[in-house]
Amino acid sequence: MNAPVAIPQLCSKPVWSFNSDGTVFDLATPAPLSVCFLEVAKGLSGINRFNGRGISVAQHSVMGAKAVINERGTNLEAALFLLHDAHEWALGDIVRPVQKLLSLHLARAFSSQHAAAFEQALEGLKSRWDEAVYSAANLPLPEFWTARQRRVVKAMDDRMCRAxxxxxxxxxxxxxxxxxxxPKTVGAIRIWGPGKSEEEFLALLHHLAGPETIAQHSAAAISARRARA
Structure with a gap:
C-alpha cells in the first residue's frame, strides 16, 4: 500500500462540494480519504466531453485504457490511464478550447504573466487531486511515473480525443x-448511457487496481465521510 500522502492545502479556506449522498468534501484539501471510487465512477459517467456533446469522461477513460492493453501496454499503464481524468470528478471538466480562450483573454486583457499564472494554477489543482486519486488506488503518483508511462498516457489521451x-x-x-x-479500441466509439459508463469504469478499475484495494478504500472513504457529517 502507498504510505499516507500529505497533500498541501490549495487555499486557506475550505471550498465545499457535494457528494451524491448530501455530505460534503473540501476541494481545497485534496486527500485520499476524500476519494470514494463509487463517487468517482458516478461523477465521471455524468460528465460528457466536448462541452456535453461527446462521450462521458468515464467512457473515454475505459475505452482508452482497454486500447492501451490492446496495444500491448501493461495493466499498470492501463490503470494509470483509467484514472488520468479522475480529478474531474472533483473539479469538473474545463474543456481545452475554454482553457485556451481564458489564457488568450487574460493575456490580452491583462498580461502574459496573468495567462501563465492561470495555466499554472489550473495544472496545480489537477496535480494535487491526481495525487489523492492515485494514492487512494494504491498506484504510483504521477511524479514517480516513468518516461514511458507518461508518454503512453499522454499519447493515448490525445489519440482518443481525435478519434x-x-x-x-x-x-x-x-x-x-x-x-x-x-487507438485500438474495443468496438466503435458510440455514446454509452451514464449507467453503462459507471458500471464499465468500476469493473475495469476493480480488474486493474484490485477489487480488495478499491473496496477497502471506498469503505474507508465512506466511513470517514460519515464521521465528518
Missing part, C-alpha cells in the same frame, strides 16, 4: 488535431 471527435462529429473534425494512429 472521438472524428467518430462523433465527422472526418472534418480531424483537421483540428495533429495526425495520429487510431
Amino acid at each position: 472521438e471527435a472524428m467518430d462523433l462529429f465527422g472526418a472534418r473534425a480531424a483537421t483540428q488535431f495533429p495526425d495520429s494512429e487510431r
